[in-house]
Amino acid sequence: MAGPMKMRATWANGFTDVRVLMTHPMETGQRKDPDGNLVPMHFIQTITVQLNGKTVVDCQVSQGVSRNPVFSFRIKGGARGDKITVAWQDNKGDSNSLDAAVA
Amino acid sequence: MFGLAALGLLKPLAALAAWNKEAFGAKTADAALKGIGISGAAPTRDVLIEAPEIAENGAVVPIEITSNVPGTTSIAVIADKNPFPLVAQFQFQDGAVPFVKLNIKMGETSEVRAIAQAGGKSYVATKEIKVTIGGCGG
Numbered sequence: 001m002a003g004p005m006k007m008r009a010t011w012a013n014g015f016t017d018v019r020v021l022m023t024h025p026m027e028t029g030q031r032k033d034p035d036g037n038l039v040p041m042h043f044i045q046t047i048t049v050q051l052n053g054k055t056v057v058d059c060q061v062s063q064g065v066s067r068n069p070v071f072s073f074r075i076k077g078g079a080r081g082d083k084i085t086v087a088w089q090d091n092k093g094d095s096n097s098l099d100a101a102v103a
Numbered sequence: 104m105f106g107l108a109a110l111g112l113l114k115p116l117a118a119l120a121a122w123n124k125e126a127f128g129a130k131t132a133d134a135a136l137k138g139i140g141i142s143g144a145a146p147t148r149d150v151l152i153e154a155p156e157i158a159e160n161g162a163v164v165p166i167e168i169t170s171n172v173p174g175t176t177s178i179a180v181i182a183d184k185n186p187f188p189l190v191a192q193f194q195f196q197d198g199a200v201p202f203v204k205l206n207i208k209m210g211e212t213s214e215v216r217a218i219a220q221a222g223g224k225s226y227v228a229t230k231e232i233k234v235t236i237g238g239c240g241g
Contacts, residue, residue, distance in 0.1 A: 015200065026208075028186075028208070030186065045122040045127075046122055049199070055196065055197070056197050056199040057193055057194065057195055057196075057203075058193070058194040058196070059192070059194070060123055060191065060192050061190065061191040061192075062189055062191065063208075064182060064187060064207055064208050065190060065205060065206065065207055065208070066163045066164075066206035066208055067162070067163075069205065069206065070204075070206060071205050072167075072202075072204035073199065073200075073202070073203060075198050076198045076199075077198045078198075
């Protein structure tokens with residue numbers, strides 16, 4: 001049950017700016033629930049950013065990234081209408097991805 | 104070329120194929136750096152960290168990193184005093200600008216390091232961020 005994502009990709013002056021939000025608890029494994037039990041680690045581990053199907057940024061992240069992660073990336077080039085895809089996978093094997101057209 | 108590969112130039116690429124359990128599981132910044140194959144990063148002004156000097160909420164500390172080192176292929180983010188210091192590593196290719204903006208958690212006031220790799224060398228920028236309310240307990 002992967003949470004929804006949001007993305008905006010815009011082109012200006014030769015660069016494509018990508019801003020993406022992933023809905024994810026990013027549990028560190030150190031937080032306790034109201035009953036005092038530790039909430040198990042649950043966090044995104046890998047994220048890939050693709051421009052027209054070609055990987056441009058490959059990310060590995062830890063539980064040290066804030067809940068509901070937001071990332072900004074910048075790509076030299078691209079054009080309006082190009083396809084940006086961002087995909088993530090977490091430590092439980094859950095994953096999600098989203099496409100957006102560069103505006 | 105094969106000499107450079109043997110010296111470890113290709114290692115970070117291979118390491119990025121799967122989540123780097125060793126580096127992300129490291130409990131000290133030095134061990135985390137070792138895990139991503141970095142030692143002796145040179146201090147530089149060409150890697151910029153934009154972040155608040157005082158973060159009121161350690162659960163969400165906005166950080167923007169730009170590397171102006173020519174040929175930068177990766178940027179790693181380390182929060183020294185976090186239980187697991189390595190926060191993220193980004194690999195840039197095919198036109199991606201070595202720039203990233205993200206929100207990180209910080210348990211307490213700590214140095215944050217951004218380490219850029221370019222041409223087989225590493226470069227580090229450091230910034231202290233003061234945290235008034237820690238963000239690791241949720």
